Amino acid sequence: MKPFPEALRTFLAQGTVVGDLLLPMHYATPDHFEAFQSGFRTQGLTGESLVSEADGGWHPQWYVIALSGLDDPLFIATDEADSGYPVYTAPHGAGRWDALQIAPDLATFGRLLQALAEVTDDDLESERLVRTATGSVNEYWREIFDARVEQAELEEELPTDDVPCDPDDFTSGDLMVTALGPQKLKVVQLVSQCRGLALKDALALVEAPEFQVACGVRRSLHHLIAKLEALGATVAFRPARSPGR
Template identity: 30%
Template sequence: MKIPEKIKEFIEKRIELENFCLPHFYPEIDSFEAFQVGYKIHGNTGEKITGEDQGDFRESWFVICSGYSNDPFFIDIHEENENFPVYFAWHGAGSWNPIKVSNSIHEFSNQLEWLKEIESMDENIQKRIKDKMDLSNKFWAEVYSEYEECEDE
């Protein structure tokens, strides 16, 4: 697969964050397909494990990074005209239930860069997240909670 330039640029930034929910692992550009193992390809047999039923990982989805628990952040290759919205799903839930976390790959990159910046500051991360992010989104609510737990420790 030829990786679209927008996706390459995002991957090459490798924005790693301390929050358990946020990206920590990124594919190498020259082994992008190998990064799909466990999501699109069975790790032991090499068989495709995608499908079109509710809860299946779709053939058109590509994992662009993952969190500490290998929870994937992915794009749908068919949504290039929409600037690749970014989705997230919890790994190991028995089925894939995507949550749209950003309207575009560019927006997601900006969100991660902003979070990286505030992680390095010694101030109330939760307040800043609450003011800027949509906490009605299950994913961003989880990110908020994870920062709250880290501050409590």
């Protein structure tokens, strides 16, 4: 993208991370901006162009400026400079790209992210900020606020007492997730709560082929197993090895 828009440079330098998985977590940089387009504008291995004017294609004017915690792109269109570059997103892995506008321009989106980062524990104020900045709470923003409510409910329902692992107890072991299933966002939130991790750290954890969610006696994990399976995740309980084995 030449020349590089000053409004975009300012936005990227700000680089605000609020913490919600659907909001920006990884930002492009001006020096490596073209490389950041890999997988969207270009094929990662061959460098082949992926842009297309076809319905559902990645349009030639679209450039990714950030990725959400779920690797969904947040992008602008170079032919909308006169409007201050409205910001769009589209779900990754849907088989097509359908742009959904989430902010009227880059400057407004940057200010909104900064404001949201200051009121992460106040959902009513967060929603008011979004309505003021964007004019409405569309499906993108609604999913963010719904995820916050679900996270709060998980925190209330899960036991707060830690159950220590006891390698001498035959029924003690590790609860592993071997496949996330279709509701990745909700599983990440649950893992975040169980492990006491920030959402960003939980997201990095679940990138592994399998990962530990909790440890303890099997009976103490029944509630958690049921929640994970209800979300479509595949779990496995691995008994701890007895001493000497």
